Amino acid sequence: MAGENQTQVTEFTLLGFSHGQPFLFVLFLAIYLATLLGNSAILALVSLDRHLHSPMYFFLSHLSCLDICYSSVTVPKILTNVLRTQATISYCGCLVQMFFLMGCAGAECALLAVMAYDRYAAICQPLRYTHAMSRGVCVTAAAGCWLWGMLDSAVHTLLASRLSFCGTAQLQHIFCDVPPLLRAACSNTHPSEVALHAASVFVGLSPFLLVIISYLRILATILRMPMATSRRKAFSTCSAHLLVVTLYFVTANLNYNRPSSGYSLAANTLVSTLYCIVTPMLNPLIYSLRNQEVQGALRKAVRGKGAQRSPSSNA
Incomplete structure (x- = not known):
């Protein structure tokens, strides 16, 4: 049974930021707008x-x-909290935020693995590529990634909803996530910890291993190509995705597979910011800078807008 000081929690206090931070508001707003635009x-x-x-x-x-x-x-709630004297989030809002955050995390892990397989099929098995990655296969794979993430998230959210909290519920974080909730709980967290470790293996590590295997085979195939131009073209189609994969899995691993002693509050805030706020902004930038087809499409779109404006300007 829980202790006598157990109370019904209606909201959590988030300790990741100091009170009233106009500079952080401007910074995170700029990052959020860049993420949406990119x-x-x-x-x-x-x-x-x-x-x-x-x-x-x-x-x-x-x-x-x-x-x-x-x-x-995450960011809209953070923007609200950084200007307040006390950063809070309601209990229900915390569970909803955690559900969608974990759902997106699981879906992105699976999607990055599917994208690696797509590059493997295109480079290592070009004659079978059209059949292997048909429209039906792509739609099914994308839907499966979203469903996989949401099912994993539903398990974590259900287990978190059964946790009890004592006294003032304070989270050493800037938003609601599984690790800070487990540290704040005063009831048995073992089922949630088991689920988190299982997710680290099946939702995080397994896709990462599939990415590694795919790129090892891609590398072997590229090195066997007779012409340097062919090797450069093949590698250019993979480099952007490889950078995105590295950035995402490194920050995700720091966020969820931290040392048993945990991070300091400042380090925890930094890792979470990189994982959930900065990385989504960088992904489109990486693809724009490293992918010639995306650059060509962007130039064509800009030229098209210029051509549409020119008749009126000459009138």
């Missing part, structure tokens, strides 16, 4: 440019959707 631009380019109507960019559009969801789940 990922929306990717979505628009993939939708409007027929040269980007391929499995690789179909999955990239889903990655952009996930990045928009990631930021929208």
Whole structure:
């Protein structure tokens, strides 16, 4: 049984930020707007440019959707809290935020693995690529990634809803997530800890291993290509995705597989900021800088707008 000081929690106090931080408000607002603009631009380019109507960019559009969801789940509430004297979130709001945050995390892990397999099929098995990555296969794979993430999140949220909290519920974090909730709980957290460790293996580690295997085989195939131009072209289609994978899995591992002693509050805030706020902003930038097809589509879109404006300007 729980202790006598157990109370019904209606809200949590978030300790990740100091009181009233106008500079952080401006910084996070700028990052959020850049995230929305960059990922929306990717979505628009993939939708409007027929040269980007391929499995690789179909999955990239889903990655952009996930990045928009990631930021929208956390940043608006953070913007509200950084200007308040006390950063809080309601109990129900905390569970809802955690559900969508974990759902996006699980879906993105699976999606990055699917994107790695897509590059493997395109480079290592080009004759079978059209069949292996048909429209039906791509839609099923994308839907499976979203469903996988939401099912994993539902388990964590259900277990978290059964936790009890004693006294003043304070979270050593800037938003609601599983690790800080477990540290704040005063009831048995073992089921949630088991679920978190299982998710680290099946939702986090397994997709990462699939990515590694895919890229090892891609690398072996690229090195066997006779022409340097072919090798450069093949690697250029993978480099952006490889950078995104590295950035995402490194920050996710720091966020969820921390040392048993945990991080300091400042380090915890930094890791969470990189994982959920900065990374979604960087992904479209990486694809824009490292992918020639995306650059070409962007130049074409800019030229198209210029051509539409020119008749009126000459009138």
